[in-house]
Structure formats: C-alpha cells, structure tokens
Amino acid sequence: MDIEAFVGAHKGTWDRLEYLVRHKRSLSGAEVDELVDLYQRVATHLSIVRSRSADAALVGRLSALVARARAAVTGAHTPAWREFVRFFAVSFPVVAYRARWWWLGSAAAFYAVATVIGFWVAGDPQVQAAVGTPEEITQLVEHDFADYYSANPAGSFAGQVWVNNAWVAAQTIVSAILLGLPIPYILWQNAANVGVIAGLMGSRDRLDVFFGLITPHGLLELTAVFLAAAVGLRLGWTAVAPGARARMQAVAEEGRAVMSVALGLVAVLLVAGLIEGLVTPSGLPTWARIGIGVLAEVVFLAYVLVFGRRAALSGETGDVERAPDLAPSAG
Template sequence: MIQEFIAERRPRWERLESLLKRGRGHRLRLPAAEIEELGRLYRQATSDLAVARRDFPSDRLTRYLEQLVGRAHPAVYRGEPADWTSVARFFGRDLPATFRASGHYTLAAFGLFVLPFLLAYTAAYLSPTTARLIVGSPVFVEQVERGQSWLEIGRATRPLVASFVMTNNIQVAFLAVAGGVLFGIGTVYVLIGNGLSIGATAGLASASGLGGALGDFVTAHGGVELSVIFIAGGAGLRLGHALLVPGLASRRQALTEAAQESARLLFGCVPLLVIAGLIEGFVSPSALPTWAKVGIGLGTTALMYGYLLLAGADWRGQPQSRGASVGR
C-alpha cells in the first residue's frame, strides 16, 4: 500500500522540491505560473502528510513529508518588506495569479448575483408593489414611477458623490469577503441582497420609462464595479469553502491559506473600486454621448480582465523535474 502511495505522488513531491530549490525558499523569485503551482503542490503535500501520519506514522516517508511541508510553508506564506519592488510584484504577479487560481469562486459569485438580479428585475418590472418590498423605499419607488430621474448629479457635488461611491463599494467588497468567515453565509447574503436590490431598481426604472437613462448612467462604470464585487464575493466563498470542506488539512490550516488568498484579492480590489468610483462620480453623470460612455465602459472592463488574465502569466510549458528520491 505504501509503495502505491509513494509511486502515485512522488512526481509532485519532486516537483515541489525543484520549485523550492529554484526559488531559493521564496515564491516571489519564481514566475507567476510557478507561484500558482507552488501553492497547489504545497496544499497537496499537506494533504499527503495528513494521510501519511494516519496510515504510516512510523515510516520514514512521514518524516520526509514533514520536512518537505516545513520547508514549503515559509516559501508559500512568507512576506517581504513593503517597498516599491514588493508592490510591483504584488500587482504584476501575485494578484493576477490569485485571481486566475480562484476563477471558479468568482463565477459562483457571479451566479449568486445574476440570478436574483434577473428575478427581481422581472418582478419589479411587472409589479411596483414588488419593487417597494425589495427596494424598501416607498418614496423612491413613487419618484421613479412618476418618471423622475435620480441620476442627475450637479458638477459641484460630483466629488462628494465619487467619494461616497468609493467608500460604499469598498465597504460592500469588505463585507462580501468577511462574510466568508460565517461559513460563506454572509457572502451569499451580500451577493443575493445586492442582486435583488439592483435588479428591482433596474426593473422599476425600465417599467417607468427610465431604462434608457439608467443604462446611459451605468454603462461607463458598471463593468468594472460589478466585476470587482464578483471577485470579492469569490474571495468570501473561498473562505467559506475552506471552513466547510477543509479536506485532509486541519480547518485552521485551510482557513489560514484561504485567508491569505482572500486578503490578496480584497487588497487588489481597492484601486479598481477607486477607478470605478471616479468614473461613476465624474463620467457617468456627464453630458458625454452614450457611445462614448459605452466605449469607456468596454475599454476599462477589457483592460481590467486583460490585466488579471494575462499579467505575469508564464506561457511556457512546465518541464518535468528530477528531484530527490523518496521512500527508497
């Protein structure tokens, strides 16, 4: 049994040893793709160690895995002093790599927002009474029903609006991430709640003849703003998943690892939300033609996803490595 266990897992242990040697004990000395691989191999080695401690507690394999995991842990989690070089590495490699590694959580967050949005939009479009229940502001609903727009923002107040929007969106992102410590329930609540509220508002506006005005207003900033909320929601779901399904690692260890990744995503969301807030405060209420706002919205969203999907990516194939012998 132990020989089968070793034979199946030895290649990835050797690969982990090779990455540790190449990175000289620190992940930031590796290309972005190998940083992702290092984290994945470390998690797998941690799970293998848990199995070895349970099934082969006296075998030298267990001691080998303890040493391997002990060497890998600081390489994965050790930070560096906050200087311009580390900041550049964070935004140039760590943040995009973390986004790519957590893409399935971001997609899940997208679904938890979009489905309630569509349901609330349809319900509010068909029934103002439903809109009152969801939005929770009868005065606002009556104003929209009369066709009175709430989207006109004077030049003098735009800086205040931009500041308010930034602060509010950062708070929503923080709540979406922090809600993950409640086994993901808080994150799900934030995503569904925002989907219902925004969907009901959009449906009511469309039914009242303000759909075009709302579309003109949100098109410049909506792509970036909502995408960042999905990213933050995905980070919260990552925390919740680690608590609910820690795997062979301890729940504390799984949560620590997930918290590292989620904090990285939350920190990276802040400048994106600042950009979205500036656009919403100054560009969205401006007299620019709709086609220009559409161009700004598509352009900024494309740049954001291009950066997150491509920055720091290593497109070279990963060679198979030859490492130290195991369990021989």
Template sequence: MREEKFINDNSYIWSNLESLLDKLKSKKLKSLSKSELDSFITSYRIVCSHLSYSKTFFGESKTTEYLNSLASSAHSHIYSTKSSGFKKIFSFYIKGFPELLKDNTSYMILSTALFMVGVIFSFIITILNSDNAPAFIPPELIEGIKTLKSGRSAWDSATQSASIFTNNIGVGLRAFALGITLGLGTTYILIFNGFILGSAAGLALNYNVFFIFWSLILPHGVLELFCIFVCGAAGLIIGKSIINPGVYSRKDSLIKGGKTAVYLACGTIPLFIVAGIIEGYFTPSEVSVEAKLIFSLLSFILLSLYLALPFIRRKKYN
C-alpha cells in the same frame, strides 16, 4: 576521512560556488540563468553540509574557515536579496492578482452566478409589475429612476466620490468577511445586491429610461461589480475552507483559505478607488449617454485584457 582527501574530493564544488559568487559581485541573484541558479542553490547546500563535517572532524582549520566564509557569502545572497516593498506591490497587481484570480476561477463563477440570480429574479418580478419594486429597492431610488428624463440634481463630486467609495468597498468587505459564516453571509450579500440592481433595471425599462439608467451605472459599474464578485469569491473560499477542509485540519484549512481570500480582497482596492472616482466625477457629467456606454465598453475590454494576462503568458511560454 583525512583533511587532504576531503579537500581533493570536494574542491570542485567549492570552486563552482566561488565562481558563481564572483559573478554575483556586480549582479543580482535573479541575473543567473535557471541552470546557474539551480547549481548555486545545490552547491550552497552541499557546502553547508561540508562545513558541518569540517567543524566536526577538522576543528577550526583553514578548511573550516574557508567553507564558513564561502557559505556565509552564499547565504547573504540567498536570504538578503529582497525587492522593495513598492516593487512587490506592483508585481502583485500586475502579475500576482490576475494569476490568483485564474487559480480561483470556479469561486469567481459561483460568486457572479449568485449575484446574477438576484438580478434576474428581481428584474423579472419588477417588469411584470412596477409596484413590486419597493420590495427590492428604497423609495428614494425609485423616485430617482422616475425622474431620470428630467435631469439630475446638483452633484457634489468630491463628497459623492468619497461616499460612493466607502459604500462600494463596504459591500465588498462584508461579502469577504461574512465568509466566516460558512459562506451564508456572503451568499446573502451577493443575492441582496443583485436584487437591488435587477429591480432598478426593471423599473428603468418600465419607465423607458433603460439606456439612461445603464449609462449611469456601467461607467463605474464594470469595475465596481467585478470587485464585488472578487470579494464574494474570497468569502466563498473562506466558507469552503471551513465546511470542507479536505486533507487539512479545519484550522490549517481556514488559515490557507483565509490567506488566499485576503490577497483577493486586497487586489480589489485600486479598482474600487478608480470605480469611486469614475462614479463621483464622470458618471454625473454632461457627457452623452452614448459616450458613457462606449466608455463602459472600453473599461470592460481593458479589464478583460488585464485578466487575460496569465493565459497570454502561459500560451507564450508553452
């Protein structure tokens, strides 16, 4: 093909890309409409193809120089447009994390169910006979529940908050990391921690301090338990990716599942921190039992609204 014909046949594509580049001089790539963005990407790919053709048949001609400049300008907009690290993190926690949870609802349900199996079993065993409690919970916790009506001992908020955070996130991380044991370790962590909560609740019921007990658990527990369920779901994803890789090789399946699991586990970090602060400062305060239970309900409502964001967006745009 002669150079003149090459120019005549394709100049409208080059002009289109050039006009879009002019528009981007004062704006960002995301400012383009969907149709403009599609046109920009398509035109860029065609221009790259034309540049290759021009280099081959027309050498270092003015046409080649022009196409090289055009392609370079478009390339810089496509591959150099990066959002700040803070913006990416913020976007993940506001949008990405809830959507990731929605996509992995089945694992969340299974994780929660395993925990609740432990809760229900130990609760029933304990309310039938309080002497069964030591099989599930340590002696110091049993004594603590017995003396709830008489008040609590002095509480170092700063120290306790740090200790609580470390313990809670440790449970979550173990539930996540033990997914590598084909999910068996994750299952154990979930059921074992369910045993502790269920038996403690059963003992509180037997000692007539049921509502006091929950007022000390739920303010932080709404977020804390949710985070443990998420980390459990992450561990189960890893286990499933090893046991049933599907169309992928076992290695590729583990990499794919592991990436999802890591994002899920990371998504719980801010919530774990907030739960630790609440447990360290608000839970041991002199606020009434009723106020603490109301606070817990509000926490649950806010968490539910946060998790509902992907469904709300989907309904809005459908």
C-alpha cells in the same frame, strides 16, 4: 513520518537559525553565509513538515522562522517597488484567476436574480404599489435616480463611492470567517436592489436612462464585488473541504491569498469610483460613457486572465508564505 524524531534531529538547526536572525546586524561574513545556508535548509524542513504532518503548531513555528530568515537574507536587497510590482503582476491576479469559477458563479447568480426581479417589478402593478406610491415612483424615475450622480461635486462623490464600495467588498470577504454563509445574502440584497430599480425604470420606459447611468461604472464595480464574493466563498468552502491538505494549513494558505484580493480591490474600486464620480454624470454622449465602462471592464478581465494564468502555470498561489520557501525535497 515520526514527527518527534524529526524535531529532535533538526531542533538545533532551527535554534541556530533563530539566533542568527535575532543578531543579523552584528553577524560576521562567515555567519552571514551560515544564515543563508540554514535558511535554505529550514525552508526544506518546512516543505517536508507541510506535506507529511498535520502538526499546525510546528508548521506555524517554521513558517514564521523561515519568513523572518527570508527577510534577513533578502530584505536589504529587495527594493520596495519590486514588491509592489510583484503584487500587481503575480499575487493579486493569480488569486483572482484561481477563483474564476466561483467568480463566474457569483456573477451568474447575481444577474439571474436581478433580471427575474426586474421583470417581475416591471410587469406587476401590485408589486410596484408595494414598493411605493405612484408619486414616489415618478420622483425616483424622473429625478432621484439621475440626480444621485450629480448631487455632489464629482471629486467628493467619487471618494464617497470608493469608500462605500470598498466597505461592501470588505464585508463580503470578512464573511468568509463564517464559512461564507452571509455572502449569498449580501449578493441577494444587492441583486434585489438593482432589480427593483431596473423594474421601476422599465415600467416607465426609462431603461435607457438606467443603463446609460449604471453601466459605465457598474460593470467594473459589480465585477469587483463578485470577485470579493468568490474568494470569500472559496475560503469558506476550504474550511469545509480542505482536500489533501490539513484543514488549518489549507485555511491559513487560502486566507493569506484572500488578503491579496482585499488589497487589490482597493485599487479596482478606486477606478470604479472615479468613473462613477467623473464619467457617469459627465456631459459625454451615452455611447461614450458606456464605452469607457466597457473598456475598463475588458482591461481588468484581460489583466487577470493574462497575468493570473501565467502566474498559475508557474506554480504561484498568491500565498505570501509559500514562495520561495517550498524548496523541493526528496526521500
């Protein structure tokens, strides 16, 4: 496509739409109808440019113009609660669903590393000696590990856990800026910590205490971290291999989708923090505490599978700039 000819043919339309958007509060009835018509036409122009040109500046200009026009056309008629519902019914789960194989790979690698390190620490007294003295290990196993969950008031502890986990997830997602290179190291650090503590607890026959305390909140908490790692790695890989899309376009689309996960994980980690602060240190039987954790994990995975798959099949991507702007075009 001759991009200069295309711009020359349609620049007047874009300028007119921009004028109407800027003066949306004082438009006549005819001008409102013109605004809606031009919005639909320019959305089609955006679709054509995205599919046939690598001009990132032009794509950016038209994307911004169409987004502003969409807000002018529909903003006054879309209740905030509908946007909220759409986010949790479409935007968040579809991005998580599309990253499912990266998600699964992150989880598999984490658990493999944690398991190997756990067995290594549990079976080798020399490794245990390198971690700490016998007295320090006894203090950790017999007191510190369990006391960690009850040292502070439940509400305060839940808040601290939420902030800490949200920070870990945010670090993981932000690492995508560096093509996801720090993410394996972040996962390695966390897997090694889990493996070392599990190994020390196992060496003193206290694995029942370990799993009884870490499972209720740990399932959902680690799942959230794996999801953050997955979308971060996927975004980084998109910068390396964008496929048929222009590199800048692909990174921009995936980056906007990743923000959906970043916001959604705030809610997921809040639930994990509440479980860790209120359920883990509670007086409930171990089976009940673990059952609550398993139930939360199953509900979350089912939510992503059902809502995410449905949204993906309908063509949703989680990119806020793509729907409903990509009108079909022919020729």
